[in-house]
Amino acid sequence: xxxxxxxxxxxxxxxxxxxxxxxxxxxxxxxxxxxxxxxxxxxxxxxxxxxxxxxxxxxxxxxxxxxxxxxxxxxxxxxxxxxxxxxxxxxxxxxxxxxxxxxxxxxxxxxxxxxxxxxxxxxxxxxxxxxxxxxxxxxxxxxxxxxxxxxxxxxxxxxxxxxxxxxxxxxxxxxxxxxxxxxxxxxxxxxxxxxxxxxxxxxxxxxxxxxxxxxxxxxxxxxxxxxxxxxxxxxxxxxxxxxxxxxxxxxxxxxxxxxxxxxxxxxxxxxxxxxxxxxxxxxxxxxxxxxxxxxxxxxxxxxxxxxxxxxxxxxxxxxxxxxxxxxxxxxxxxxxxxxxxxxxxxxxxxxxxxxxxxxxxxxxxxxxxxxxxxxxxxxxxxxxxxxxxxxxxxxxxxxxxxxxxxxxxxxxxxxxxxxxxxxxxxxxxxxxxxxxxxxxxxxxxxxxxxxxxxxxxxxxxxxxxxxxxxxxxxx
Amino acid sequence: xxxxxxxxxxxxxxxxxxxxxxxxxxxxxxxxxxxxxxxxxxxxxxxxxxxxxxxxxxxxxxxxxxxxxxxxxxxxxxxxxxxxxxxxxxxxxxxxxxxxxxxxxxxxxxxxxxxxxxxxxxxxxxxxxxxxxxxxxxxxxxxxxxxxxxxxxxxxxxxxxxxxxxxxxxxxxxxxxxxxxxxxxxxxxxxxxxxxxxxxxxxxxxxxxxxxxxxxxxxxxxxxxxxxxxxxxxxxxxxxxxxxxxxxxxxxxxxxxxxxxxxxxxxxxxxxxxxxxxxxxxxxxxxxxxxxxxxxxxxxxxxxxxxxxxxxxxxxxxxxxxxxxxxxxxxxxxxxxxxxxxxxxxxxxxxxxxxxxxxxxxxxxxxxxxxxxxxxxxxxxxxxxxxxxxxxxxxxxxxxxxxxxxxxxxxxxxxxxxxxxxxxxxxxxxxxxxxxxxxxxxxxxxxxxxxxxxxxxxxxxxxxxxxxxxxxxxx
Numbered sequence: 001x002x003x004x005x006x007x008x009x010x011x012x013x014x015x016x017x018x019x020x021x022x023x024x025x026x027x028x029x030x031x032x033x034x035x036x037x038x039x040x041x042x043x044x045x046x047x048x049x050x051x052x053x054x055x056x057x058x059x060x061x062x063x064x065x066x067x068x069x070x071x072x073x074x075x076x077x078x079x080x081x082x083x084x085x086x087x088x089x090x091x092x093x094x095x096x097x098x099x100x101x102x103x104x105x106x107x108x109x110x111x112x113x114x115x116x117x118x119x120x121x122x123x124x125x126x127x128x129x130x131x132x133x134x135x136x137x138x139x140x141x142x143x144x145x146x147x148x149x150x151x152x153x154x155x156x157x158x159x160x161x162x163x164x165x166x167x168x169x170x171x172x173x174x175x176x177x178x179x180x181x182x183x184x185x186x187x188x189x190x191x192x193x194x195x196x197x198x199x200x201x202x203x204x205x206x207x208x209x210x211x212x213x214x215x216x217x218x219x220x221x222x223x224x225x226x227x228x229x230x231x232x233x234x235x236x237x238x239x240x241x242x243x244x245x246x247x248x249x250x251x252x253x254x255x256x257x258x259x260x261x262x263x264x265x266x267x268x269x270x271x272x273x274x275x276x277x278x279x280x281x282x283x284x285x286x287x288x289x290x291x292x293x294x295x296x297x298x299x300x301x302x303x304x305x306x307x308x309x310x311x312x313x314x315x316x317x318x319x320x321x322x323x324x325x326x327x328x329x330x331x332x333x334x335x336x337x338x339x340x341x342x343x344x345x346x347x348x349x350x351x352x353x354x355x356x357x358x359x360x361x362x363x364x365x366x367x368x369x370x371x372x373x374x375x376x377x378x379x380x381x382x383x384x385x386x387x388x389x390x391x392x393x394x395x396x397x398x399x400x401x402x403x404x405x406x407x408x409x410x411x412x413x414x415x416x417x418x419x420x421x422x423x424x425x426x427x428x429x430x431x432x433x434x435x436x437x438x439x440x441x442x443x444x445x446x447x448x449x450x451x452x453x454x455x456x457x458x459x460x461x462x463x464x465x466x467x468x469x470x471x472x473x474x475x
Numbered sequence: 476x477x478x479x480x481x482x483x484x485x486x487x488x489x490x491x492x493x494x495x496x497x498x499x500x501x502x503x504x505x506x507x508x509x510x511x512x513x514x515x516x517x518x519x520x521x522x523x524x525x526x527x528x529x530x531x532x533x534x535x536x537x538x539x540x541x542x543x544x545x546x547x548x549x550x551x552x553x554x555x556x557x558x559x560x561x562x563x564x565x566x567x568x569x570x571x572x573x574x575x576x577x578x579x580x581x582x583x584x585x586x587x588x589x590x591x592x593x594x595x596x597x598x599x600x601x602x603x604x605x606x607x608x609x610x611x612x613x614x615x616x617x618x619x620x621x622x623x624x625x626x627x628x629x630x631x632x633x634x635x636x637x638x639x640x641x642x643x644x645x646x647x648x649x650x651x652x653x654x655x656x657x658x659x660x661x662x663x664x665x666x667x668x669x670x671x672x673x674x675x676x677x678x679x680x681x682x683x684x685x686x687x688x689x690x691x692x693x694x695x696x697x698x699x700x701x702x703x704x705x706x707x708x709x710x711x712x713x714x715x716x717x718x719x720x721x722x723x724x725x726x727x728x729x730x731x732x733x734x735x736x737x738x739x740x741x742x743x744x745x746x747x748x749x750x751x752x753x754x755x756x757x758x759x760x761x762x763x764x765x766x767x768x769x770x771x772x773x774x775x776x777x778x779x780x781x782x783x784x785x786x787x788x789x790x791x792x793x794x795x796x797x798x799x800x801x802x803x804x805x806x807x808x809x810x811x812x813x814x815x816x817x818x819x820x821x822x823x824x825x826x827x828x829x830x831x832x833x834x835x836x837x838x839x840x841x842x843x844x845x846x847x848x849x850x851x852x853x854x855x856x857x858x859x860x861x862x863x864x865x866x867x868x869x870x871x872x873x874x875x876x877x878x879x880x881x882x883x884x885x886x887x888x889x890x891x892x893x894x895x896x897x898x899x900x901x902x903x904x905x906x907x908x909x910x911x912x913x914x915x916x917x918x919x920x921x922x923x924x925x926x927x928x929x930x931x932x933x934x935x936x937x938x939x940x941x942x943x944x945x946x947x948x949x950x
Contacts, residue, residue, distance in 0.1 A: 135610040144795040
């Protein structure tokens with residue numbers, strides 16, 4: 001009888017979590033409070049909490065009670081490689097992507113589209129302190145003149161110090177500071193490939209890579225990509241055997257839009273495979289510090305002995321998008337990247353670099369990252385549960401291992417682009433999957449961002465999206 | 476007898492100016508002081524000063540006496556158009572230009588190379604005040620997120636307000652803020668031309684245009700350019716008739732390296748000529764505010780009714796090179812430039828834009844510009860006189876109408892590149908003319924910067940350069 005009661009309480013709490021009454025990251029009421037609230041004995045409540053912990057739904061934290069754990073309904077099957085033969089494609093996403101990206105800047109829509117943190121999650125106070133420090137030193141003569149095109153030493157040193165955890169033997173002399181990560185990717189791509197060349201990318205991939213490839217009149221070779229493990233190595237092998245691939249752009253850690261972490265062995269294999277053919281790899285690691293698991297994953301760069309990986313990252317997803325401070329370690333393409341950088345913008349402003357360097361040195365970046373990761377994990381968990389609650393059956397959701405976004409495959413026949421327009425009219429911004437490819441795929445997919453702390457407005461937004469999809473499905 | 480004495484004094488002062496005892500911008504001793512110093516009557520001294528004023532060598536300033544006027548020995552003959560037939564050329568300046576540009580950053584050389592102001596001429600105090608204002612507001616949430624790829628409204632409005640003086644009907648909606656002027660030119664060039672295309676440029680031209688053209692695998696068509704009037708219109712006509720020119724990059728106001736101001740009629744004719752053929756004109760106006768004459772020259776943009784001119788400029792030469800804030804008004808290519816900008820760097824940092832906007836609004840930019848222009852004019856005058864003093868006969872010097880640089884043609888047979896290496900060993904940095912062309916021309920030319928207030932170290936540097944040239948000539 002007593003067993004029955006604790007199980008019943010556990011079941012009640014579990015369904016309260018599923019239907020959103022408890023959010024991921026919430027603390028359960030204390031034993032005493034729940035005892036008062038339910039009339040059950042302290043011991044029964046305690047057994048219910050232990051039961052929930054055993055089910056993997058809550059976790060105890062020392063001296064602060066039981067918390068609802070992030071959960072991702074496992075609903076995305078592994079990739080089926082159909083008899084796809086990836087072929088180099090002309091890219092034509094810019095017109096559509098541009099009109100969609102302009103909607104991002106509307107402050108009146110629910111921002112389920114942009115892969116950026118809520119500004120509330122950024123370390124405003126500590127950043128303000130770095131800004132004050134630098135402001136008082138900046139107008140010294142030395143700082144106001146053109147800087148070194150490769151960036152300032154203080155910043156490079158701070159970045160190298162941190163990077164030792166996830167790739168080895170980095171030297172600040174091998175680094176070029178850039179105006180954000182896309183600038184780094186742009187400089188690297190211009191350094192290693194020319195118009196008409198074929199660039200290997202994951203499929204689906206980040207829209208901005210495709211837009212850049214289109215602008216530079218290059219072709220995209222999209223390789224099937226598993227939502228849990230990343231790009232399919234056999235398909236990569238076949239692709240580079242069959243086609244004259246000039247470079248690859250990949251995001252092995254918490255890829256946008258799928259959120260996977262490529263396993264270490266697969267990273268190594270990819271590096272070896274392209275290294276043998278001397279096909280340069282542009283590695284986008286912008287989300288690398290935003291892992292949901294226990295440790296910082298390694299980079300492809302860390303497995304590269306020949307300087308064939310051009311590593312790119314930035315502080316836009318972790319510190320402040322507007323600072324536009326990124327960097328690249330372009331391996332053996334260093335001289336060429338330096339040259340393209342100089343010929344494009346002469347140099348980056350030292351001002352922003354000095355601020356980031358000061359923050360990295362004094363601002364408690366690691367502590368901030370711990371908080372940010374924990375918030376993102378909770379947000380992704382809440383978003384995932386809410387999608388599970390409100391979207392029609394047949395919906396598949398990715399299980400991101402880090403980063404900002406969920407990839408959602410809607411039931412067959414639902415048009416993601418149509419949904420984008422409908423959602424926009426309803427004040428909700430999402431990314432239609434169709435702009436994450438240069439093919440005709442992903443028409444029934446959307447990307448949803450989890451950058452914001454969960455609240456009722458968000459819950460309501462997902463509910464509304466679900467209703468729109470159900471209507472579309474029934475049409 | 477008295478007439479003789481005042482003429483003798485005038486002659487003495489004039490030769491004192493020529494041999495550098497009086498510098499351009501210096502005040503002559505007061506009438507009373509000169510009377511005491513020379514024993515001549517006040518009236519004789521006064522007549523001598525009037526005589527010097529009539530000769531155009533000094534000028535009176537209300538309540539402060541007589542000042543030595545900038546003078547440019549007229550030693551550059553108009554361009555002889557030999558039977559040149561400009562032809563599209565592959566460009567190959569990067570390797571050499573890069574190695575030369577790296578020498579710029581050596582703080583131990585006399586900076587006769589870089590076309591930048593001495594940091595002492597920048598408005599440090601007012602800029603510091605703008606920085607403090609912006610620093611305290613920047614960490615508001617709104618500012619830390621990605622900005623509009625085209626830039627912030629406050630800055631665009633301030634730029635438009637100023638621009639009304641030199642081109643009409645400018646609308647902030649037509650503007651794209653960039654990371655400096657070269658970034659603007661780079662975005663515009665990528666927007667209007669593709670690899671393999673031919674780009675018309677002045678000859679000699681600014682090295683960085685050539686480096687960019689080379690990086691983008693385009694060809695340069697160099698058109699003979701008069702050191703006083705700019706590009707030769709008949710040669711332009713012949714060039715665009717004979718060759719498939721895809722765009723032009725020109726610097727009609729105080730061109731780097733020649734320093735000319737293209738006459739208004741020539742600007743109009745150029746705009747009409749290229750407009751008829753729908754060849755877009757990328758106009759670099761970075762030096763436009765640094766005129767030595769009485770008024771701000773108009774831009775090509777101001778004569779363009781069809782949106783065929785892509786206007787580019789920045790604050791790097793007037794406020795602070797490191798801020799990296801430039802802009803473009805790309806006319807009918809606006810959408811394409813916006814798109815290339817987004818696809819290259821997403822957006823520019825709002826931080827630096829806010830600082831410049833605040834400075835333009837509150838910092839006394841026009842007053843600062845008046846002082847800067849006056850300093851540059853004096854510096855160019857002193858440099859020109861010193862070159863006249865120390866360089867061997869047969870040397871020809873440009874007469875810049877604004878900006879930072881002198882173009883010097885050395886006697887036949889003197890190798891400017893060899894001189895660059897020798898000068899560098901002697902702690903002096905100059906630009907060899909050979910990197911201002913993709914042809915074999917200008918081997919005996921150098922570019923000398925006048926960005927720094929004149930002093931004995933500078934005088935000594937020019938003397939040493941002159942000695943090196945005389946030795947080289949005699950070899």
